[in-house]
Amino acid sequence: MLELIGLNKRYKGEAEAALDGVHLRVQTGEFVAVLGRSGAGKSTLIRCVNRLVEPDAGRVLWQGRDLTAMSAAELRRARMRIGMVFQHYHLLPRLSVLTNALAGRFGAMPRWRSLPGWYTASERALAAAALREVGLEALGRRRVEELSGGQKQRVAIARVLVQQPELLLGDEPISSLDSVTAARIMRHIASLHRERGMTVLLNLHDVAVARAHASRIIGLAGGRIVYDGSPEALDETALARIYADEAAPDLPIHRRDRG
Amino acid sequence: MRTWTALGILVLLLLWSSIGTGLAQAPLYDLGNTARFIAEHWFPPDFGHWRIALAAMVDTLQIALCSTLVALAIALPASFVAARNTGLPRWLYDGTRLVFNLFRAVPELVLALVFIPTLGLGPLPAVLALIIHNIGVFGKMIAELIEAADDGPQEAVKALGGTRLLVAAYGILPQILPLVLSQYFYRLETAIRTTLILGVVGAGGLGQLLYNDFKQFMYQKVTFEVLLIMVLVTAVDYAGAAVRKRVK
Numbered sequence: 086m087l088e089l090i091g092l093n094k095r096y097k098g099e100a101e102a103a104l105d106g107v108h109l110r111v112q113t114g115e116f117v118a119v120l121g122r123s124g125a126g127k128s129t130l131i132r133c134v135n136r137l138v139e140p141d142a143g144r145v146l147w148q149g150r151d152l153t154a155m156s157a158a159e160l161r162r163a164r165m166r167i168g169m170v171f172q173h174y175h176l177l178p179r180l181s182v183l184t185n186a187l188a189g190r191f192g193a194m195p196r197w198r199s200l201p202g203w204y205t206a207s208e209r210a211l212a213a214a215a216l217r218e219v220g221l222e223a224l225g226r227r228r229v230e231e232l233s234g235g236q237k238q239r240v241a242i243a244r245v246l247v248q249q250p251e252l253l254l255g256d257e258p259i260s261s262l263d264s265v266t267a268a269r270i271m272r273h274i275a276s277l278h279r280e281r282g283m284t285v286l287l288n289l290h291d292v293a294v295a296r297a298h299a300s301r302i303i304g305l306a307g308g309r310i311v312y313d314g315s316p317e318a319l320d321e322t323a324l325a326r327i328y329a330d331e332a333a334p335d336l337p338i339h340r341r342d343r344g
Numbered sequence: 345m346r347t348w349t350a351l352g353i354l355v356l357l358l359l360w361s362s363i364g365t366g367l368a369q370a371p372l373y374d375l376g377n378t379a380r381f382i383a384e385h386w387f388p389p390d391f392g393h394w395r396i397a398l399a400a401m402v403d404t405l406q407i408a409l410c411s412t413l414v415a416l417a418i419a420l421p422a423s424f425v426a427a428r429n430t431g432l433p434r435w436l437y438d439g440t441r442l443v444f445n446l447f448r449a450v451p452e453l454v455l456a457l458v459f460i461p462t463l464g465l466g467p468l469p470a471v472l473a474l475i476i477h478n479i480g481v482f483g484k485m486i487a488e489l490i491e492a493a494d495d496g497p498q499e500a501v502k503a504l505g506g507t508r509l510l511v512a513a514y515g516i517l518p519q520i521l522p523l524v525l526s527q528y529f530y531r532l533e534t535a536i537r538t539t540l541i542l543g544v545v546g547a548g549g550l551g552q553l554l555y556n557d558f559k560q561f562m563y564q565k566v567t568f569e570v571l572l573i574m575v576l577v578t579a580v581d582y583a584g585a586a587v588r589k590r591v592k
Contacts, residue, residue, distance in 0.1 A: 192505020
């Protein structure tokens, strides 16, 4: 189980808090989508879970252990079991598709092997199988810069498959993709949840995509949770709360999302 | 109005500096003298000592190569300490930056003059002087490249449970490598020219040969040596371009 307790985060020079006392409990095996306007705190929330962003206050409990109280070495071990996909893919530049998939083993390998990139036959087989699963087995030797956006995100999914985490975090994983490619990536993420039993927590811009895949939806506005419920219960009133534009209250943003 | 003021200030600065250096008075000199001197004494080049000259050229290349490679090998890891975004303690960052600044501030000629009395004449003082100066240059330059590197791959390695060393090796190094190589070849070219100057104070190589021949008025030999310098610098430039083309 993942539990966020009273998370607060305010970035330097910002008047508003990015996260303002967020409490959230995610059960093992849940698929949780976080919705909210740009600047609502979605990315900060996701990044506080694996401490890519350090919260100012509050705790993150993962499988009963406090991630926020961990030493650097303990945190690295915990991160091994938490996968992440990013909006801009964050692949390792100038390296091959295969090397990027193999990077999923970084946390699990001894240092003397990870630094020079000495992988065992079983690790290579794992990476090859992951690339096959995302349909990129023929492109293993290609440099990642030569791939399209959708292919890059599939490499990132392959990296997660090689990492074999128990929790998958996603920071807008389909925002930079066209709708067809986005649907394909979401199918991959859904299969990680369904077939591999990963708990999924990802933020999305698209309400329809969240409704289609998530078992639970969290709505964030101004760094606070303003909706927590099932996709079915996400009605107009809830959407208005999540997407309400303080500057133009008559033009709720959610109407654009549904269009 | 401000543009005209700025332009006026620039013209005044140019006039002030060119009068001070004698450039403004250059038309008063008979520059034809120089042309006649070169035509009469420097040509045709004397290739008679080609073995000695070629050996000196190889010495020059070895001094430049050895010093820049050693400097790069030391500065590359040290520059990660001198970059603000690698998350190391502030005193380490400040200390390494200070060392880089001090190394860079002292010209190679001064460093060579410091080493010559204790180590004697020959390439070693030049190599040490070039290593120290280039550690400062490479260190500052690479630290700035590291600070400007994209956060994304670094975040990815961190999120995978990677150590700081892995973040540097896989999240930063591949991004900056082409720029480091490009700077390396530029510094190698500069080191070749500096080695020629250090030859004047006894560091060996083509510089020393050229200076000795010049003092003995053997200008035709000097012409051949200048040609060799041009060949060497051009060859390094082409080699650099070829390597840069491969490492994109």
